[in-house]
Amino acid sequence: MLRFLIRRTVSAALILLVVSAVTYLLFFALPSDPAVLACGKQCTPQLLATIRHNMGVDAPVPVQYWRFLVGIFAGRTFGTASCPAPCLGYSFVNGQPVLQTLLNRFPATASVALGAAVLVLAFGVGAGMIAALRRGKAPDKVAMGFALVGASMQIYFFGIVVRYILVDQLAWLPLPGYTSPGASLTGWAGGMLLPWITLAVVNVATYARFTRSSMLESLGEEYVRAVRAKGLGPWGVYVKHAWRGAMTPVVTMFGIDLGLFLGGALITETTFNIPGIGKLAVDSVADSDLPMMMGTVLAASTAMVLANIAVDACYAVIDPRVRAL
């Protein structure tokens, strides 16, 4: 297990390195120059040069990237300000430290992600199980019909329609938004309801279909028949044995989706104006805010990589045959 973790951590670090390097290069492939943007209308060449220097964008790109990496591990200085490790730099737009901004934004993202994940898992797996056990019957058809509709939905369409009906017209739900759960638990849950429901509806479908097909496969296994031959009832047959065999692909997908959500649900956060990491990422790209953008990319890829490690660790817990490897 220790060797497994070491191996995975090393490969995770490599992945993050590649992702950050590619993002850095892509940024400079953009036609917009952050220094020009920051310089404003009455820009003189001298002022532009100073701004370039302060931003650190006057050096060649590989040197800049190297400084960025060094900053993460050893800290760096910008002009007179020193930024201790791990330093992700300061926003080009408002001068805020990137790391602190990410940390401030994380609770909103985590709220959206975890709530949606719980809903997705409960309803997706539940519907998929029922569909598999009632294969070809009405519950199967209804669940799979809804799955098809849900899978065809887009958040920016579905979210806005639902908001218009449930919030603006019927006023059944409070306005979506983020309130710290520390400040008001009901305010937090109320503001999160719409993002949760939207994100869940769009993703539940995939889980229902995955669970259904995986369960059907599992139900066809000889050992499930053997469990019935032992006289076990529905709980033992379907949950303890069949679901145990069927859960691996669902867990895989869940881990990856959780990683995605925790890295910032871009569209959901933008649609409902939730100040999370996803919204931050969209804004920083629009503002050509390189340090902030690098921060959000690193945050998202870290979440993803960690989720993958967690999924692999789960395999070992679920399936004893994996432990031997």
Added chain:
Amino acid sequence: MNPATVNTGPSTDDRAAGGGAPFLDVRDLSVRFSTEDGPVQAVDGLSFSLERGRTLGIVGESGSGKSVTSLAVLGLHDRARTRVGGSIRLDGVELVGADEARLRGLRGSRMAMVFQDALTALSPYYSVGDQIAETYRRHTRCSRRAAGERAVQMLALVGIPSPQTRAKDYPHQFSGGMRQRVMIAMALCCDPDLLIADEPTTALDVTVQAQILELLAEVQQQFHTSIVLITHDLGVIAGIADDVLVMYAGRSVEHGSVTQVLAEPRHPYTRGLLESVPRLDSAVDVPLKPVPGSPPSLLAVPGGCAFHPRCQSRAQLPDDLCGRLRPELVAEGGHAVACHLSAADPLATPESNDTRRNQGTTP
């Protein structure tokens, strides 16, 4: 003698001595299921009985209906797609049409099953001890601890070395033979009266096969278990069975004691099966003699005698009798066979053929 059981083979005689109905009594069993390609009559008019402590071997090629029969006894067929007719009585209790809860109570406790491949029939996700204990707890409602002890005890009984530690291992950590022993331990943990073993040795190599068969025989001695042994291997039958039932295309074609059927096979199919077994006492360069042709699809069972397209003796009868008329199972001194060639024998007149058939199908 009860006329309804005339064609059930030699176990009839044992029952006559003991009195009452046989322990397992299958009458005119039919299993039909619908598939995407049409309805399939997997088992048709099958009758047999089995006494306590005896072994019945059911032989046949794949698709002959032997596994379907065993699943029907346990009620493990897909209820939505399958129609089971006839009667299966276990110790007087009718199993055909019994409700699921009742069958669930019997499965694993009074009747248990050993599957062909223990690697696929044991769950890979739980330790073997847990899987045995689970069965025991289901039927005895005992404590976790007691069930765990029972599991270790059963593993010891079937000859697993250091059962205490091995109980914590998972199926993939056992060798094929040991895994099959685990399977048998699991089947036996509630002291079942009936053990159905579906090709229990097919997935094993020959030396291990012998050990597993020996184990089954020992267990039978000790617990007086009735065993239905399903196999395509006549060597296995010769070693362990008391009676033999040969199935072809869902029907019984020959049924009798092991000595009768193996020493004096009367159905051309049985003879073909016996001839296809390689012999140690013949020259090495004698080629194997397989039964020509392949088993029929149950979607399109040949008319008349289902075996006639592959039968090398059918030319002995005039007018394509075998292709037109299905031979009925006719018993002769406890040795039943469904073949026109036997019926043409002066000993079995057409009259006795008819009466016996009627008796056989009206229990």
